[in-house]
Amino acid sequence: MAEMPEWTGAGRVGIDIETYDPNLKITGPSVRTGGHIAGISFAIEDGPCHYLPMRHEGGNNLDPQTVLRYFRNQAKNFKGILVGANINYDLDYMAEEGINFNHADQRDVQIADPLIDELHFSYSLDAIAKRHGLPGKDEMFLRQAAAHYGLDPKKDMHRLPAKYVGPYAEQDARLPLQVLRRQERILRDEDLWPIYQLECKLQPVLLRMRRRGVRIDLDQLDRVEAWARKREQEHLDLIRHHTGVDVGMDNIWTKAPLVRALTALGVELEETPSGQDKLDQETLNAIDHPVAAAIVQCRKVNKLRTTFVQSIRTHMVGDRIHTTFNQMRRTKQDGDTKGARYGRMSSEHPNLQQQSARDEWSGMWRAIYVPDGDIWACADYSQQEPRILTHFAELCGLPRAKHAADAYRNDPKTDNHQMMADLCGIPRTPAKNIYLGLCYSMGGAKLARNLGLPTKFITTRRGWSGEVAGDEAQALLDAFHKHAPFVKKLADLTEEQAAANGFIKTLLGRKCHFPKLADGSYDWCHKALNRLIQGSAADQTKAAVVALDDNGFDLQLQVHDEVDWSPANIAEVKEAGHIMRHVVELSVPSRVDLEIGPNWGEAKEQIA
Structure with missing residues (x-):
């Protein structure tokens, strides 16, 4: 040596x-x-x-x-x-x-x-x-x-x-x-x-x-597991009461007993192309009977008890978990390729990006994650992607984009989807669905189905036949495009750029590429707007994580557009919000929601 x-x-x-x-x-x-x-x-x-x-x-x-x-x-x-x-x-x-x-x-x-x-x-x-x-x-x-x-x-x-x-x-x-x-x-x-x-x-x-x-409250984890087991049994009891079929706690994902239970109710199931009974969530949701609803809920609770709870127990070291963050698409030590493309971060072992947020047990589940001190803090970019879209639309000088940008500048708390509804003179829910549908390059027929409205089949003069939005849905789309034209125009502009260059560039200069076809053209260019706003959101979030660390914040989690940690005091939480709002300056103000509580699930107290 x-x-x-x-x-x-x-x-x-x-x-x-x-x-x-x-x-x-x-x-x-x-x-x-x-x-x-x-x-x-x-x-x-x-x-x-x-x-x-x-x-x-x-x-x-x-x-x-x-x-x-x-x-x-x-x-x-x-x-x-x-x-x-x-x-x-x-x-x-x-x-x-x-x-x-x-x-x-x-x-x-x-x-x-x-x-x-x-x-x-x-x-x-x-x-x-x-x-x-x-x-x-x-x-x-x-x-x-x-x-x-x-x-x-x-x-x-x-x-x-x-x-x-x-x-x-x-x-x-x-x-x-x-x-x-x-x-x-x-x-x-x-x-x-x-x-x-x-x-x-x-x-x-x-x-x-x-x-x-991150520290885990083991007693709370036990309580969640016990609650899930009890609720799961209640759903199984309901199924048995209505059908006489005892599914069994370990069989809620097994098709045969569920088919017997539904058949006992007189339900005729569609068949898959392979001739099997079709029993996915879409099928169950379409069955108007408490048994079908019980199967759906029982599966969710079973997943909480088995997948979620067991994953934490498997990965705990003492009373902590140490998740692996994937900042890029990468090949791991074991040879598997993991991670998200286009800049988004992901995590595994365990996957903390997939945490229940809207189920009845979401707060109870997230309460297992506890701070090292007395306070758990969440700092979350609010409607990050709509603000980024408006930023780009205004920079490109697209029609009505400045009107939307001014709304944000006049009131940084502006709700994008209500603003779209007000602009277009349509209700908030369809305004939100149309906006998100355009961001995710949905066609008219799919948008109509998302709105719960009819579609129709047409044949054009050039001989193309296909499914499109019905008249009611098309009227909503027409109103949206008339009064908020910058959304569709930005989608068209990014698609043109992708088709011409094979890539688009995000807020901080990341290139999002599109596969090149044998004839020299590029595939999936209709996804360009989604790549732009998702990749740019990733840029902003990553810049925030780096800036917070540079300023001495001991971050513990990064989930979607949110960072979480155990702050020493309220002033630290407010400072984090200021850093995140200004780390990447847009033409519109970024909004960061700050919440604190005794654990992740109870972090509800808002900090101005």
């Missing part, structure tokens, strides 16, 4: 770890649940590259404490840039061993590549390297050794003698350095550098959030 180089003065160092990670496919990285580092590789750019093994079951290890001491010392003083692939995985394990890079920046080739093009099938290091003209990783030696020992070359790497792993591990440290230089040229040439810088700043924030975790 004495001959190991000092990192002081190095500009860039590539890092990678090999691990024993027994729960990776079940609960995510096992850094807090029995996993450990088997060895650490590093490569100084244009310098030496080494793999320091310390816990390989097959031997050839260095003394673990000596290895860890070396990396702790380098981390303490390193002020350059760390480079890797899915580097938060490595840094999480290293932090658990006391290796903290408090003065370094970080760059990740799996962050850079989806910014260049988010439509690729794989973002593994090997796939990325090959896309950029590099040979990828040579695994032949590793695979030969694994075959000799009867082991899986990836899952069992920690069991191999370290001498067979070293050459492969060193590639994992050096290759990202080579790839990143090529990616950075593209990022600069395509004017993606500012959004790349934002994503680079966000990555360590998300690691801090994961390591910080």
